[in-house]
Amino acid sequence: MNFSNPILICDENEEFRILIRDMLTRNGFFHVVEASNTEEALEYLKTKNEYFVLISANTLTNESLQLLQDQKSFLVLAENSNPKTIFLAAKLGVDKILSHPIHTRKLMTRINSSI
Numbered sequence: 001m002n003f004s005n006p007i008l009i010c011d012e013n014e015e016f017r018i019l020i021r022d023m024l025t026r027n028g029f030f031h032v033v034e035a036s037n038t039e040e041a042l043e044y045l046k047t048k049n050e051y052f053v054l055i056s057a058n059t060l061t062n063e064s065l066q067l068l069q070d071q072k073s074f075l076v077l078a079e080n081s082n083p084k085t086i087f088l089a090a091k092l093g094v095d096k097i098l099s100h101p102i103h104t105r106k107l108m109t110r111i112n113s114s115i
Helices: 014-026 038-047 062-070 083-092 104-114
Strands: 007-010 032-035 052-056 074-078 097-099
Touching (some): 007 014, 007 038, 038 052, 038 062, 052 062, 062 083, 074 104, 083 097, 097 104
Parallel strands (some): 007 052, 052 074
């Protein structure tokens, strides 16, 4: 586990971002940045490529998807019932997707195995 890696959370729902940020900080990740949309997240990623990215499937665009594929450490948060999840699973690999509900232990395990 590398606690020095900054984590970027991208989701349009502020309450969800706060929930995920709190989960991360309670587990030792103190450098957490939030983006409310893909454009904001891309600005962070264009200036610094060292982020571990947690991004909502709902906020993905073609540009962000391409940037994520070039990035090593990311996790897409997706709803089980969302048809986009099946497409993303095929495109990004099943190990890069974590479906709702998000539990602390599951999230930490996935981040730790990806860093």
